[in-house]
Amino acid sequence: MAKLSTEDTAAVLALVAKVGGSHDVPSFAHTALEGIDRLIPNIISVYNEINRFTKAVNTYIFPEIDPVLQAEMDAGFAENMHEHPLVIHFAKTRDTSARMVSDFMDLDSFKQLNVYKECNAKLGLESAMVITLPAPPGILIGFSLHRDASGFSERDRSVLNMLGPHLANLYRHVQAHQDGERLRSVLTADGWAVLLVDDHGHPTHVTPHSKQLSASLSVNDGLVPELRDALEAHIELVRRNGIAAPSDPLTIATEEQTLSVRVVASPTSPHVLLVRANVRPREALIAAGLSFREAEVALALLDGGTNDQLASKLGIATGTVRKHLERVFQALGTDNRTSTAASIAAVIGR
Secondary structure, X not given: XXXXXXXHHHHHHHHHHHHXXXXXXXXXXXXXXXXXXXHOOOOEEEEEEEXXXXXXXXXXXXXXXXXXXXXXXXXXXXXXXXHOHHHHHHXXXXXXXXXXXXXXXXXXHHHOOHHHHHOXXXXXXXXXXXXXXXXXXXXXXXXEEEEOOOOOOHHHHHHHHHHHHHHHHHHHHHHHHHHHHHHXXXXXXXXXXXXXXXXXXXXXXXXXHHXXXXXXXXXXXXXOHHHHHHHHHHHHHHHHHOOOOOOOOEEEEOXXXXXXXXXXXXXXXXXXEEEEEOOOHHHHHHHOOOOHHHHHHHHHHHOXXXXXXXXXXXXXXXXXXXXXXXXXHHHHOOOOHHHHHHHHHHHXXX
């Protein structure tokens, strides 16, 4: 491996610092590609996500090319990736060092492959150097650099090898951040708010959705006694057994509302509190688009019974029950009593 100059080393570290500011995979890929192109000038640099089992291919290319051409190249690569020498090598060995096509075959042999004819030939990409990032079996993630027949030097390989472990760590970072954002959006959509607290129950981070809810859980700059006791007990349990599992829901009643709280303690702080306001069943159904009376009929339906029995229970005519149920079906997008009952239960959280 060629020894890098002081200037090359400094340039690699500067790129690592710049890529470190990425918070999702697209920004990670684009920033890295642009920087790699400055370090190792080539025709195009490509970030690849490849599923060898499903033949799914996702790429980001620098500099950008015509989208139609990119789609054609992606399709050609997906269909013929199984014969590419670098795909074969990385899939077989899980190697993460920089490798060139020329490590495995000469140019004339490479040009005979369908993967070259259907992909590389469209831009005259006669040489390639690739480095991969750790990924699950069957998945290949990495960066590929492409030039004409001039190929790449050992200096180029050394630059990419120095950059590789840093890119792998940064990729794990952006993946974790992206997964966390997805999880938080799912929790928020389901009504849950997220609080991080220290060992004493003092908030260290509060998501925007949880600011109002967290006020209901606090007293004297700490948690209400029953929640503080639950947190302390769960912290002790986790530290003793080493298993960070969510606690059973704890109900906290305040003057304004009733809250469900789950504690996810960790061996060291911060600890996670998942908080959700309990909505009364009728209010939840009204929020879903039902009228007050339709919500009453819906709740009665959930308990079972014929239209006559519902009418008797609610003190209204059977025909009125039928009309209300038609409206309930329409509002919930259902077409029978069984699916409607399931939708009602989902809305009220039963």
